[in-house]
Amino acid sequence: MEEIKNNVPVTYELIKTCKQTGARLGILHTPHGDVETPTYMCVGTQATVKAILPRDLEEIGAGVVLSNTYHLYLRPGHELVKKAGGLHEFSQWHGPMLTDSGGFQVFSLASMNKIKEDGVEFRSHIDGSRHFFTPEKVMEIEEALGADIAMAFDECAPAGCSYDYTVKAMDRTHRWAERCGKAHTRQDQALFGIIQGGMFGDLRIESTKALTQMDFPGYGIGGLSVGEPKPVMYEMLDTIRPYLPENKPHYLMGVGSPDCLVEGSMRGIDMFDCVMQTRTARNALAMTFEGKKSLKQLQYEEDFRPIEEGCDCYACRHFTRAYIRHLIKANEILAAQLITIHNLRFSYRLMEGIRNAIREDALMDYRNELVLRGTFN
């Protein structure tokens, strides 16, 4: 596995550990800049974070932007993105980027998927066309996209899977991770492995051991937040924590609600991603430290306060709830634009709060404060 060992364009620097919780404060070094961790990564599925200009993303303090290999492979095609100079140039996000491997999407979005040892056959959710993803093919696509971090191709077994099937899927994921490691050659891109194992603690441990033996520069934790109760997810994180290397970043994939950002950080997670921030924004839902607010509600009709008092985002510096409610009722795109800016900024502010609390060895206190404020409602 020398290819992987030599290829460390992305490194993790541990600054300190919270004495109260064990949460990690660190820095993720990437070819496109450093990011303080724990960090929330916003999602730009189709090479755009929905409804926000890249310069506005930059203004609110975005770190890593995540894009989707499955989507970009289907549309516009990874070859086109490569011709455009890669994802950074194509989408004009000049900070760090990460592409997921498409594993999750192949199983959740595509239809008629058939899993073979070599890879997965599936039909496009756009036009029904047939495609075949192997670890090698996915590496080719992710290298063409050219994010700072590529994720290994994994099999994300569905929620409620049997123990026997979870073992099979996990073992295959390990073989695929090894093949990804061999196929991956791009020296300015880090390849992260993905830990699977369903809701079974022993399998999660086995998967963590197997992956860490392959010595990737970072580890995704996949297959969580797929319908299980949150305590089960937290238990899985607690279970694998002792087996995760301290000198590598730990990335909890597809998870990023306010409570999970805090609880995950308390369990040693450094990176999160979630579409909730941008998706709910387009459904008129604002995220605040006092919990979610459905801004279309009548109670905001004559409410001339900002979405969230004390928030420093463009939306809160200028506009009132009454105005944004008007935009929502009138089906104006500007509503989605403004709430997207706010929800993302809220999440970055929450992460700043988490990092400050770690710095002060007080993340549990901060968590309890947020519970009292209703942040997780």
Place this chain on the structure above:
Amino acid sequence: MEEIKNNVPVTYELIKTCKQTGARLGILHTPHGDVETPTYMCVGTQATVKAILPRDLEEIGAGVVLSNTYHLYLRPGHELVKKAGGLHEFSQWHGPMLTDSGGFQVFSLASMNKIKEDGVEFRSHIDGSRHFFTPEKVMEIEEALGADIAMAFDECAPAGCSYDYTVKAMDRTHRWAERCGKAHTRQDQALFGIIQGGMFGDLRIESTKALTQMDFPGYGIGGLSVGEPKPVMYEMLDTIRPYLPENKPHYLMGVGSPDCLVEGSMRGIDMFDCVMQTRTARNALAMTFEGKKSLKQLQYEEDFRPIEEGCDCYACRHFTRAYIRHLIKANEILAAQLITIHNLRFSYRLMEGIRNAIREDALMDYRNELVLRGTFN
């Protein structure tokens, strides 16, 4: 009419007249700033220019922003806007604003409208509720909205109207203009009269004379671009030109395609407004000096040039046609955001070109150059 005479918060300063065409270079002075004319006013129908943040509007050089009395009266209601501190504060556009009177919308959008001497009864296009607009009511609404310029309530007779009906509608418009003048009291807002008269030159002259006798601080020319051939519209403009006061701004309502911006300027028009720029943007149509481009076309798939070479807008400084085409195909809101920024900036650049040409007494040359470049295609 002393109320109107004393109330001149908006004035027009004629800088020079193009020797080649008679076009006017001037400055419109308003309580919220000066605007060089001829000027294109972008349309923020529902208190937002669709898909663009006010700060981005400011960056691209927007002057006056127009909003719609009819829409804002129905939703969110003028009383709410008044409570919010007026339209500037509500929408956070701190430059000049203009509200149209709702006359055009009552006749084009609302249903079951019944015209009486006192006003117009109509049903809301949103929920079918019944409403009654009189000149006095419209003044109350426009004063509550608080734009720099309010337009008088007029009857916009449909295209292809008989001479007899056009006379009736025009005479009523004159009586309503007089009532508007009496009802209008806000001293920091200018009330402009609206010239009607359909496609009949003698009526247009009569209307211009009647309105200018009332001595408004500016004049809208309504009821054009309602389906008639453009030469007919130009003829109407040529016909009334000698009767329009040189010391007042001339506003051609609802007109703003590139050819009309130039041809209108050549006929002494100082202000234009049009939804085309923002509406076509949401339909993937970019406006350029080489004509319109439908960016969803296959020819742009691997076109890594900006929408328009030489354009200084944010979209053109950063993004390629290939990327924007991808956004369009993927139904991403960012496509509308970027093309909106570009189309508006294109129009402001076109107006800069027109003003520069007037300055050099060469607007006809500029027009001919644009014809050759395909700007009007």
